[in-house]
Amino acid sequence: MLELQGIAVSPGVAIGRALVFDREGYRITRCLVAVGEDEREWQRFVDAVRQASLKLESNRQSTADKLGERIGDIFSAQLQVLSDPQLQTELESLIRKKAYSAEYAVSEVFTKYAAAFRKSTSSFLSERAADIRDVERSLLEALTGQPMATLKTLPHEAIVVSHDLTPGETASFDPEKVLGICTEAGGSGGHTAIVARGMEIPAVVGVGNFLHNIRSGDEVIIDGHLGRIIVSPNDATRDRYKERRLFRESIATQLQEIRDLPASTSDGVRIELMANLEFPNEAASCVARGADGVGLYRTEFLYLGRDQEPTEEEHYQAYAQVVRDMQNRPVVIRTLDLGADKMGMTMLAEPENNPFLGLRSIRLSLRNPPLFRIQVRAILRAACLGDVRVMFPMITTLDELRSARFLLRSVSEDLAAEGKHIQCAVQVGMMVEVPAAVLMLDRFIDEIDFVSIGTNDLTQYTLAVDRSNDSVADLYQACDPAVLRLIQRTHQIASEKKKSTSVCGEMSNNPAYALLLVGMGIRTLSLAPAAIPILKKAIRSVTIGQCEAMAWRALRLSTAREVDAFLMNQLAGLVPEIVLQA
Amino acid sequence: MTWEIKQCAVTVRNPEGLHMRPALKIVQAANGFQCQIELERAGQIADCRSMLSLLTLGAPQDCELLLRAQGPDADEAIRVISLMFSQQFDE
Numbered sequence: 016m017l018e019l020q021g022i023a024v025s026p027g028v029a030i031g032r033a034l035v036f037d038r039e040g041y042r043i044t045r046c047l048v049a050v051g052e053d054e055r056e057w058q059r060f061v062d063a064v065r066q067a068s069l070k071l072e073s074n075r076q077s078t079a080d081k082l083g084e085r086i087g088d089i090f091s092a093q094l095q096v097l098s099d100p101q102l103q104t105e106l107e108s109l110i111r112k113k114a115y116s117a118e119y120a121v122s123e124v125f126t127k128y129a130a131a132f133r134k135s136t137s138s139f140l141s142e143r144a145a146d147i148r149d150v151e152r153s154l155l156e157a158l159t160g161q162p163m164a165t166l167k168t169l170p171h172e173a174i175v176v177s178h179d180l181t182p183g184e185t186a187s188f189d190p191e192k193v194l195g196i197c198t199e200a201g202g203s204g205g206h207t208a209i210v211a212r213g214m215e216i217p218a219v220v221g222v223g224n225f226l227h228n229i230r231s232g233d234e235v236i237i238d239g240h241l242g243r244i245i246v247s248p249n250d251a252t253r254d255r256y257k258e259r260r261l262f263r264e265s266i267a268t269q270l271q272e273i274r275d276l277p278a279s280t281s282d283g284v285r286i287e288l289m290a291n292l293e294f295p296n297e298a299a300s301c302v303a304r305g306a307d308g309v310g311l312y313r314t315e316f317l318y319l320g321r322d323q324e325p326t327e328e329e330h331y332q333a334y335a336q337v338v339r340d341m342q343n344r345p346v347v348i349r350t351l352d353l354g355a356d357k358m359g360m361t362m363l364a365e366p367e368n369n370p371f372l373g374l375r376s377i378r379l380s381l382r383n384p385p386l387f388r389i390q391v392r393a394i395l396r397a398a399c400l401g402d403v404r405v406m407f408p409m410i411t412t413l414d415e416l417r418s419a420r421f422l423l424r425s426v427s428e429d430l431a432a433e434g435k436h437i438q439c440a441v442q443v444g445m446m447v448e449v450p451a452a453v454l455m456l457d458r459f460i461d462e463i464d465f466v467s468i469g470t471n472d473l474t475q476y477t478l479a480v481d482r483s484n485d486s487v488a489d490l491y492q493a494c495d496p497a498v499l500r501l502i503q504r505t506h507q508i509a510s511e512k513k514k515s516t517s518v519c520g521e522m523s524n525n526p527a528y529a530l531l532l533v534g535m536g537i538r539t540l541s542l543a544p545a546a547i548p549i550l551k552k553a554i555r556s557v558t559i560g561q562c563e564a565m566a567w568r569a570l571r572l573s574t575a576r577e578v579d580a581f582l583m584n585q586l587a588g589l590v591p592e593i594v595l596q597a
Numbered sequence: 598m599t600w601e602i603k604q605c606a607v608t609v610r611n612p613e614g615l616h617m618r619p620a621l622k623i624v625q626a627a628n629g630f631q632c633q634i635e636l637e638r639a640g641q642i643a644d645c646r647s648m649l650s651l652l653t654l655g656a657p658q659d660c661e662l663l664l665r666a667q668g669p670d671a672d673e674a675i676r677v678i679s680l681m682f683s684q685q686f687d688e
Contacts, residue, residue, distance in 0.1 A: 088618055092617040092620070092621045096649060099648050099650075101644060101649055132652065132653070146617060147649075
């Protein structure tokens, strides 16, 4: 049994067999061939060796011609590995005596050697592991006749394990087959996290190097609550997780009973619980979970894994579906919020040293008016179908807000001139994610209809922490007193002008933190659809006075650790029945 | 008839140890002889015709190995391969 810690990005527990996509992205399943097929399988392997040799030889030739014999020798060495007598003996025994499929045998033997090399104390040898994997890849490609299998074509249900997933891979997921996701790289804002959350697939990312310790077919548990992955669990651990899963399912049934009741405190203060949406097809399940609307419709999925901009019609159809499915409940659409690099739209992306401080979000949109106009046109058209509001992300300066509003107005005039029926009175809000926006909010507030606090980025920019960076991730705490003060100030300024403040970061997913926000005066929370029923349960179990008392004390504490401990303790006292879930 | 086992000590002089290229040269040389040729490092034995087993020795610079050969051309094999070690495999 091997237990590893990563970053929890999508809640839930998955238990299943691993399907490992290694760094090169190919996959191997354990598979045996039928009795009597072993000779044919061996012949298949011999043919593959011949093919792979031819390919390596031609690589050697062309490399040697271009870069000299010395570099070409890398391929000579790989050729030598391919015809290595020891390797051949081992493979022959697996294929002929143990009836392994050729692919399985190759993967097994090469994994063994690569692991032995990697373990070696001498650095030159540990680097040779990559050469060995190169030979393996040539062989596997010759065997399968194709470069690699993709996530689109998973043969069976599995937990996908990989170094990282490209935007294209994540966009082509088959949610029926992918039980859980675990990657070595990645952070909570990455595309893997976005897609996993959107599809409600349990996921843990940022685990660090571990692929050499896991093979396709191994049993794996993904704990998307605690960010843990367990390879080859022992019986006790597996049973514990199965029990927990049952417990969660039974709680879920209980929560179903309060689905149609409002999220009001026991003394009758109504809290709006809105959903954060990644994909249009989630809207129906939001309604099923009793969401009061969509508080944050992320539109990035439209750009994921494609190298062309989505058309106005594609935008429109995606928005229209959500507006229709939400049946007159409010839908807040946020304009594009990523860096160009994150969307796979490389034609817009310049490599940046410091992407979080670079051309992303509203900055990218304002820099590319044609792209921005297409999205805004679609939003305004969809606004005719229901209660649609538009929200600009990452506003830092008043000039940005004014430019965005100016573009919105001009698009709306264009549409009117074209004779298109549009809704004129669309509410416009801004996201508060940058400390500068909080400090200057008294100047912004007269020019907007509502604010929504994005606690993920606000925390990152306030505490100067990149939470995908292992070495500093522990500093990232949404309950840090500095972040709480910014939230408090934002709410204070907005409520003086009778504008609504909502919180739409991951912070609201945690019931303890959500009750704190309620105690601070926030009346609209937007969170992952899956987290709504539990939070509703928590809200219905407390009085507003209890929340306010909790906030009063929490705001007087001095460190994130104190705040967190205090809040968790309070939650356990106030709503004990849901605490087991955490 | 059985052949006498010939052996001599060799030292890895290459800064990067016994890596891919030296191993490749050993295999190429070994394939030109009829005799059995082995390298031993602290009890671990590698077949000189197998790249993988040579690499698995993980011999770093200054590592001392035992070169052993058995067969009709064992003397010549020992001479050629130990010379390759002392010439740092022409690197």
